[in-house]
Amino acid sequence: MTNKPLTLAEKVWNDHLVAKGENGSPDLLYIDLHLVHEVTSPQAFDGLRLAGRPVRRLDQTIATEDHNTPTWDIDKPIADVTSRTQINALRENAKEFGVRIHSLGDAEQGIVHVVGPQLGLTMPGITVVCGDSHTSTHGAFGALAMGIGTSEVEHVLATSTLPLQPFKTMAINVEGTLRPGVTAKDIILAVIAKIGTGGGQGYVLEYRGSAIRALSMEARMTICNMSIEAGARAGMVAPDQITYDYLEGRPHAPQGADWDEAIAYWNTLPTDEGAKFDAEVFLDANTLDPFVTWGTNPGQGVSLNDSVPSPDDFVDPNDKAAAVRALEYMDLTPGTKMKDIAVNTVFLGSCTNSRIEDLRAAAAIIEGKTKAEGVRFMVVPGSAKVRLQAEAEGLDKIFKDFGAEWRFAGCSMCLGMNPDQLAPGERSASTSNRNFEGRQGKGARTHLVSPLVAAATAIRGTLSAPADLIDSAEAN
Amino acid sequence: MEKFEVFTGVGAPLRRSNVDTDQIIPAVYLKRITKTGFEDALFAAWRNDPEFVLNQDAYKHAQVLVAGPDFGTGSSREHAVWALRDYGFKCVLSSKFADIFRGNSGKQGLIAGEITDADTEKLWAALEANPGASITINLVEQTATIGDLVVHFEIDEYTKWRLLEGLDDIGLTLRDEQAITDFEAKRPNWMPKTLPAKH
Numbered sequence: 001m002t003n004k005p006l007t008l009a010e011k012v013w014n015d016h017l018v019a020k021g022e023n024g025s026p027d028l029l030y031i032d033l034h035l036v037h038e039v040t041s042p043q044a045f046d047g048l049r050l051a052g053r054p055v056r057r058l059d060q061t062i063a064t065e066d067h068n069t070p071t072w073d074i075d076k077p078i079a080d081v082t083s084r085t086q087i088n089a090l091r092e093n094a095k096e097f098g099v100r101i102h103s104l105g106d107a108e109q110g111i112v113h114v115v116g117p118q119l120g121l122t123m124p125g126i127t128v129v130c131g132d133s134h135t136s137t138h139g140a141f142g143a144l145a146m147g148i149g150t151s152e153v154e155h156v157l158a159t160s161t162l163p164l165q166p167f168k169t170m171a172i173n174v175e176g177t178l179r180p181g182v183t184a185k186d187i188i189l190a191v192i193a194k195i196g197t198g199g200g201q202g203y204v205l206e207y208r209g210s211a212i213r214a215l216s217m218e219a220r221m222t223i224c225n226m227s228i229e230a231g232a233r234a235g236m237v238a239p240d241q242i243t244y245d246y247l248e249g250r251p252h253a254p255q256g257a258d259w260d261e262a263i264a265y266w267n268t269l270p271t272d273e274g275a276k277f278d279a280e281v282f283l284d285a286n287t288l289d290p291f292v293t294w295g296t297n298p299g300q301g302v303s304l305n306d307s308v309p310s311p312d313d314f315v316d317p318n319d320k321a322a323a324v325r326a327l328e329y330m331d332l333t334p335g336t337k338m339k340d341i342a343v344n345t346v347f348l349g350s351c352t353n354s355r356i357e358d359l360r361a362a363a364a365i366i367e368g369k370t371k372a373e374g375v376r377f378m379v380v381p382g383s384a385k386v387r388l389q390a391e392a393e394g395l396d397k398i399f400k401d402f403g404a405e406w407r408f409a410g411c412s413m414c415l416g417m418n419p420d421q422l423a424p425g426e427r428s429a430s431t432s433n434r435n436f437e438g439r440q441g442k443g444a445r446t447h448l449v450s451p452l453v454a455a456a457t458a459i460r461g462t463l464s465a466p467a468d469l470i471d472s473a474e475a476n
Numbered sequence: 477m478e479k480f481e482v483f484t485g486v487g488a489p490l491r492r493s494n495v496d497t498d499q500i501i502p503a504v505y506l507k508r509i510t511k512t513g514f515e516d517a518l519f520a521a522w523r524n525d526p527e528f529v530l531n532q533d534a535y536k537h538a539q540v541l542v543a544g545p546d547f548g549t550g551s552s553r554e555h556a557v558w559a560l561r562d563y564g565f566k567c568v569l570s571s572k573f574a575d576i577f578r579g580n581s582g583k584q585g586l587i588a589g590e591i592t593d594a595d596t597e598k599l600w601a602a603l604e605a606n607p608g609a610s611i612t613i614n615l616v617e618q619t620a621t622i623g624d625l626v627v628h629f630e631i632d633e634y635t636k637w638r639l640l641e642g643l644d645d646i647g648l649t650l651r652d653e654q655a656i657t658d659f660e661a662k663r664p665n666w667m668p669k670t671l672p673a674k675h
Contacts, residue, residue, distance in 0.1 A: 018652060018655050018656055018659045019652050019655050028649065028652060028655070028656075030656070030659050030660075030663075032663075032667055032668060033668050033670075042509035042510065043509070043510065043511040046509075046510045046511035046512055047511050049512075050511065050512060051477065051644070051646070053646070058670075058671060059669045059670055059671040060668065060669065060670060061670060062670040082507070085509060086509055089509045100670050100671060100673055107675070108675065119674075120668075121668040121670060122668070123666075123667075123668055126667065126668060151645070154646065155645060155646055155649065158646045158649075158650070159646060159649045159650060159653075159656065160656065160660075161649055161652075161656055163645075163649065251674035251675055252668055252669065252670070252674055254665075254666035258664075258665050258666040259666065261664060261665070261666055262664070262666035265664070265666075
């Protein structure tokens with residue numbers, strides 16, 4: 001044993017090595033937790049069936065329905081044939097192989113990345129995979145969590161391992177104190193704007209610094225969730241007391257002596273003093289504004305106080321060309337103030353921002369206010385549990401009184417696999433993670449925002465920060 | 477994956493070159509949720525033609541396909557291999573395969589054996605002279621035999637080894653099963669367990 005200082009990611013990797021790859025072949029890593037949903041699993045289960053293989057560790061596997069599920073009329077049969085077929089396939093596969101499943105209507109159903117942490121299954125120091133790129137969410141606990149493809153889903157179901165090539169490490173240092181109205185979503189949008197959508201490729205990101213340490217678990221999940229939008233397969237935050245307080249007492253969290261043993265191990269996980277990262281990025285939290293996207297990839301973001309950029313602002317010819325295309329698709333003119341952009345729809349939801357804290361934050365802004373005329377406000381809790389909790393707190397009433405649609409849990413308008421889509425040409429302020437062309441509906445235009453900006457935008461009808469509400473009240 | 481050593485089945489002569497993956501399976505069949513059941517999709521367009529080789533009674537149950545050069549070009553869809561496999565094919569012989577198709581075949585236990593153009597002609601002639609004739613594929617010896625006609629086929633050593641051992645990617649990992657089991661024995665008790673379900 002050498003005493004070489006290690007990063008958090010390296011420690012988790014080393015502690016999961018089943019076999020070290022030789023001569024350039026990948027390492028074989030043990031996978032502790034496998035989350036399954038209906039879209040990327042059917043061929044994987046079929047592969048097992050074909051080879052006559054069982055699921056190796058049913059006690060480390062859990063399935064939920066999320067991508068295709070409707071958020072209205074969930075007691076009626078699913079109208080779309082493809083969606084219904086995929087969901088039925090998951091139900092049949094879960095039954096045949098014995099996988100625990102939480103189906104539509106079940107209290108634990110919801111977006112897979114909301115359900116895992118909520119049940120206390122996501123823990124520090126474990127490896128988590130799911131056939132979904134936003135699996136990076138679980139890194140907020142100090143877990144090594146990554147999205148995988150369907151053939152890898154089959155591989156993990158059969159072996160509880162994954163052959164993986166080692167990665168590089170990147171520290172994202174965020175120091176300082178966020179100003180009121182500025183959130184985790186603004187941090188990650190600013191990080192992606194800074195390093196670009198490919199900046200994290202080949203790296204595991206570790207979010208560090210005083211601003212990160214001050215964040216709640218929900219907020220850390222929002223940041224880790226969008227690591228993939230910077231091109232990184234995984235993003236992590238070292239566990240601390242905030243992590244432990246979130247976990248303790250959750251249904252599947254360790255108890256008694258196991259809890260003590262776990263804490264003792266988790267305390268060894270934070271990156272050692274003197275450990276070397278392959279790359280480092282710095283962001284000043286003190287000066288950060290609410291961040292929004294203007295373009296068609298998550299890296300095309302600016303401060304909400306800025307204006308739509310011009311292609312001439314970009315030096316790199318690829319960035320310049322991308323800006324020209326994005327401005328055309330988004331139907332935006334350079335120089336337009338971001339705050340003058342009017343939206344049709346506000347979407348509060350997705351694995352990025354649909355947890356109870358996100359709903360509370362948005363509800364606090366809109367309470368007693370009036371929704372902008374003609375603006376549709378969709379609220380989609382991340383899980384049935386979140387929805388129930390919000391109702392217990394009376395948040396549903398605040399949203400409904402405001403004129404919002406209070407819907408059932410699922411991925412919903414984040415990717416529009418279910419009927420929750422924008423019409424061509426419609427524009428949204430969305431708390432989700434991807435503003436790609438056509439993502440929320442054919443010809444739909446997406447601006448990624450925080451829950452606070454979403455709420456303020458629903459009141460004013462144009463992209464707005466909570467601070468703008470005070471300004472306009474004073475002006476009146 | 478099943479171990480493959482020697483296999484005998486009906487041979488079908490497909491006198492076409494550049495059989496691309498869109499011909500093997502059109503894109504419309506890619507929306508399915510299964511990895512099996514693609515037999516109806518195989519050569520879907522051609523199967524509307526009564527003259528097509530697989531529509532002839534003698535070749536209906538063929539399991540070895542002898543095709544012209546540049547077989548499996550085009551898209552990377554693994555469905556092309558699934559469709560051939562689901563129809564019943566165990567082996568395709570051609571003088572040239574597209575790389576991705578060849579790789580996908582190896583993963584799914586379908587032999588893609590490379591033969592010379594001259595041997596392709598000999599096999600086609602033998603199969604057409606005696607419709608419904610069987611070909612014996614010997615992977616150990618790398619030979620295809622119809623009666624007295626014996627031709628040699630090429631296959632890379634790694635794929636051959638995997639097919640002989642019946643190892644797919646998962647099978648390869650499971651060779652380390654003892655290491656996995658040993659690792660599992662040392663995992664601490666606090667690790668997450670989804671079962672029994674708690675709420």
